[in-house]
Amino acid sequence: MxxxxxxxxxxxxxxxxxxxxxxxxxxxxxxxxxxxxDAENVQRGESPLAGKLESMIGPDWLGIVDxxxxxxxxxxxxxxxxxVKTQSTKILECGILKNFLYDLVTAQKEGKExxxxxxxxxxxxxxxxxxxxxxxxxxGYEVKDLEKEAGKCLVIEHIMGGELANPATGxxxxxxxxxxxxxxxxxxxxxxxxxxxxxxxxxxxxxxxGKDWMQIDSLITPSVLVRGMKIVV
Numbered sequence: 001m002x003x004x005x006x007x008x009x010x011x012x013x014x015x016x017x018x019x020x021x022x023x024x025x026x027x028x029x030x031x032x033x034x035x036x037x038d039a040e041n042v043q044r045g046e047s048p049l050a051g052k053l054e055s056m057i058g059p060d061w062l063g064i065v066d067x068x069x070x071x072x073x074x075x076x077x078x079x080x081x082x083x084v085k086t087q088s089t090k091i092l093e094c095g096i097l098k099n100f101l102y103d104l105v106t107a108q109k110e111g112k113e114x115x116x117x118x119x120x121x122x123x124x125x126x127x128x129x130x131x132x133x134x135x136x137x138x139x140g141y142e143v144k145d146l147e148k149e150a151g152k153c154l155v156i157e158h159i160m161g162g163e164l165a166n167p168a169t170g171x172x173x174x175x176x177x178x179x180x181x182x183x184x185x186x187x188x189x190x191x192x193x194x195x196x197x198x199x200x201x202x203x204x205x206x207x208x209x210g211k212d213w214m215q216i217d218s219l220i221t222p223s224v225l226v227r228g229m230k231i232v233v
Contacts, residue, residue, distance in 0.1 A: 008191040011181060011233060017153040018195070018229040019146050019210075024156050025224050026216035028172055029133070031165040032199045034218060037066075037091055037099075038128045039106035041167075048170055048200070049097060056095045058203040063136030064092040066101060068116055073132035074215050081118040081126040089115045091133070103128050130218040140211040146225045147182040149208060154231065155180050155187075156195060170199040173232075194232045202226055 020028075041047040049057070058064075068086025070076050077086055082104050090098045102110075103118035103126055118126035147153060158178040165172035173196045180187045210223035 007189075009181060009188040010191045011154070011193060011231070013193070013231055013233040015228045016231050017150040017207075018226045018231075019143065019150070019153055019155040020224050020226060021155075021157045022212060022214040022216055022219075022221050022223060024159050024174075024195075025221050026214075026219040027159060027161050027174070028165065028199065028202070029219050029221075030217050031163075032167055032170055032172065034130050034133070035167040036170075036199075037101050037130070039100040039102045039110075040128055042100050043106060043109060046168065048168070049100070052097050053099075055097055057097050057200065058092055058095040059206050060095045061137060062092060062095050062203075062206060063090070065090055065134050065136055066115070066117070066130045066132065067134055068131035070132045070134065070220075073220070075131040075218055077131070080114075080116040081120050082114065084114045084116040084118065086116040086131060089117075101128050101130060132215065132220055133218050134220045135209065135222070137209050140209050140213075140222055143210050143212060143223055146208055146210055146223065150182070150225060152181075152183045153225070154190070154193075154229075155182055159195065165199075172197060172199065176231075192233060196230045196232050202229070205229070 036047045036049045042050045067088040101117040102115045104114045107114040117128050119129040120126045156179040159174040164174050176193045180189045205227045208225040213222045
């Protein structure tokens with residue numbers, strides 16, 4: 001819901017309930033979560049998720065599946081780069097970390113089977129990556145209903161992307177390029193700000209999800225309502 005051609009309102013920095021559009025949530029997840037669940041990074045100790053299998057890292061209603069067989073998925077295929085059949089792999093179930101993504105080499109190191117996530121061009125060495133990461137949730141709401149649920153919130157539709165996240169810690173800081181403040185039933189475009197946080201905190205603060213499902217790169221997600229995110233102006 002871009003508010004174009006209107007005067008933008010200056011907001012104060014602080015803690016806001018925030019609705020992240022699919023574009024914004026996918027940018028954050030691609031730059032952090034996709035790297036975290038790469039078994040090679042886990043085995044090297046370069047992922048904050050190393051040693052956290054069976055730990056709760058999200059709300060108990062949240063599941064995430066990587067599904068290389070998904071009909072219509074942008075990265076669906078019968079086989080991965082190494083000729084392994086693709087599959088559906090549970091990454092998160094009821095908020096609990098269940099699996100990482102493997103190729104043949106990383107799977108052999110742990111005595112496991114590859115999850116079929118070797119990727120890359122034919123003239124490059126394979127690397128591990130998600131195919132179609134799908135949020136698994138039971139209920140979704142229209143964005144207008146997410147706004148009403150929050151009462152007052154910042155709806156962030158687009159951010160300035162790039163290398164603005166630290167996979168080693170999960171910290172991120174993205175300048176906001178298009179957002180509006182919802183308050184008392186009104187929507188006012190905001191001038192500027194930077195959304196700052198940590199992915200662990202973001203996942204644990206997820207409250208509700210929307211119905212506006214989209215696939216952006218590897219992530220299939222709707223808008224998400226997050227409680228208490230930090231905005232710097």
